[in-house]
Amino acid sequence: MAESTLPKEMKAQVLEAFNQPYALKSLPLPQLASDHDLLIKVDAASYCHTDFVLASGQMRPSPPTFPHIGCHEFAGTIVSLSASPSSSAKQYRAGQKVGAPGRAYHPCGTCFECVDTSRPESDYAGYSVYCSNASNNGINRNGGFSEYAVVDARQVALLPETITPVDAAPLMCAGITIFGALKRCKLSRGQRVGIVGAGGGLGHLGLQFATAMGLQTIGVDAADGPIHLAKSLGTAAEIVDARSQEAETIVRRLGKEDGESNSANMGLDAVIILPEGQSGFDFGMKLLKHHGLCVVVSFPEAGFHVSARDLVFRDITITGSLVGGNNTLREMLDFAAKHNVRAVSKTFALDNLNGLVEEYHKAAGGKLVVDMSL
Numbered sequence: 541m542a543e544s545t546l547p548k549e550m551k552a553q554v555l556e557a558f559n560q561p562y563a564l565k566s567l568p569l570p571q572l573a574s575d576h577d578l579l580i581k582v583d584a585a586s587y588c589h590t591d592f593v594l595a596s597g598q599m600r601p602s603p604p605t606f607p608h609i610g611c612h613e614f615a616g617t618i619v620s621l622s623a624s625p626s627s628s629a630k631q632y633r634a635g636q637k638v639g640a641p642g643r644a645y646h647p648c649g650t651c652f653e654c655v656d657t658s659r660p661e662s663d664y665a666g667y668s669v670y671c672s673n674a675s676n677n678g679i680n681r682n683g684g685f686s687e688y689a690v691v692d693a694r695q696v697a698l699l700p701e702t703i704t705p706v707d708a709a710p711l712m713c714a715g716i717t718i719f720g721a722l723k724r725c726k727l728s729r730g731q732r733v734g735i736v737g738a739g740g741g742l743g744h745l746g747l748q749f750a751t752a753m754g755l756q757t758i759g760v761d762a763a764d765g766p767i768h769l770a771k772s773l774g775t776a777a778e779i780v781d782a783r784s785q786e787a788e789t790i791v792r793r794l795g796k797e798d799g800e801s802n803s804a805n806m807g808l809d810a811v812i813i814l815p816e817g818q819s820g821f822d823f824g825m826k827l828l829k830h831h832g833l834c835v836v837v838s839f840p841e842a843g844f845h846v847s848a849r850d851l852v853f854r855d856i857t858i859t860g861s862l863v864g865g866n867n868t869l870r871e872m873l874d875f876a877a878k879h880n881v882r883a884v885s886k887t888f889a890l891d892n893l894n895g896l897v898e899e900y901h902k903a904a905g906g907k908l909v910v911d912m913s914l
Contacts, residue, residue, distance in 0.1 A: 546579075546619065552686030553893045554607045558597035561894045562685070565607075570682065570690045574646065575626040577690050580616035580638065583705035585684035585910040586885075587896055588613055588713050588741070594679065598841055604680055611910075612642025612677050613713035614684025615705035629693035637705060638696040639873065641712040642678045643863055645692045647671035661720065661865040667694050669865050684709075685893060685910060697870045700877035710741065710883035710907040711876060713863070718746035718812070719872040720864030721835045722753065725810035729754030732794070732807075735777075736824040737814030739766020739905040742837065744773060745883055746812065751775040752879040758790070758808065760823060766905035769884060782819075787826035804830040804854075812861075816840035825850055834858045883907040889914035 550569055553562040572579060591610050593599050604610075618636050621629050632638070644667075647654050653668040662668060677683040677691060699708050718735075725733055733750055737743045738759025747770060750757040757777035761767045770779045780790060795806030807829035813821050813836045821844045825834060834856060836844070850856040864872065875881065884906040888896040896908045 550687035584709040585614040586709035609682035611684035615708040643669040644674035648673035721861040734811035739770040769905035887911040
């Protein structure tokens with residue numbers, strides 16, 4: 541789209557204060573701020589739990605500046621590049637479909653995160669999604685609940701032809717986050733992983749990814765809607781209702797299946813914790829065999845209580861997982877396209893974002909997505 545044909549204004553859903561509904565506004569079109577920047581026409585924008593955390597004033601240590609446009613998982617069509625695009629931006633052209641995660645817009649390129657390429661999620665020297673000096677779309681700068689958005693060419697990824705923007709948007713945070721957490725488990729085909737919170741936005745994608753990876757997967761949830769959703773996916777995962785099944789019973793059954801008499805060797809190799817409640821964390825820890833790995837993705841304000849006995853006597857390792865680098869993002873998209881991993885989603889028009897938020901609070905599971913074509 542030529543610059544002369546771009547509109548001067550756009551519609552956007554704006555937060556003007558914490559704990560207030562979104563307000564639909566007409567705003568000036570955002571401008572490119574560097575040679576790395578791309579202007580995209582947003583095609584779909586997905587709602588994440590972090591959007592709720594931010595809107596309710598619980599986002600620390602970097603709350604947004606008002607007025608603020610949320611959404612850090614969206615997808616769209618490139619409409620313009622800088623007059624002298626960087627080498628990263630040159631690989632793109634107007635008309636291409638890209639997915640845009642929130643992290644990391646304009647990293648500093650010089651901090652230890654940006655220059656250290658030794659970590660598994662590193663991309664290349666000068667760019668890191670973990671850069672604490674970077675901005676993040678939808679968090680401390682404007683995001684995707686708008687008709688247009690500016691993104692960093694280094695943070696986006698081309699969409700495979702078989703993945704639509706509505707499918708892609710949830711993958712830009714929920715998808716890359718759970719895919720990254722599964723990679724953090726470092727499991728081989730046939731090993732066992734548990735996903736606590738299996739019927740939520742991340743969890744139901746995780747069930748699909750994990751089973752497609754060849755992992756023996758147990759999904760855990762404790763609400764009717766999410767459990768129904770998890771079961772409806774048709775994956776090979778076993779779905780457990782934590783309200784009626786005890787972790788110890790599951791562990792003993794797995795030990796019996798393996799012909800294992802030593803309780804230390806019974807259970808899962810790794811577990812991923814997605815809910816914020818202590819009960820979910822405790823359930824997941826009880827599922828682990830000795831020397832197992834607990835990957836924590838959720839970040840409740842009060843944290844989790846950890847048993848020192850699990851760490852000392854069972855040698856359980858606990859680690860956190862945030863998202864994935866750009867290389868992992870591309871890997872995830874290719875994997876999702878190959879194995880038909882898709883979010884179960886319900887779509888809303890941009891002007892009905894507050895209706896979407898009402899639906900979110902029903903906690904039915906899956907993902908809620910703004911479809912700009914509606």
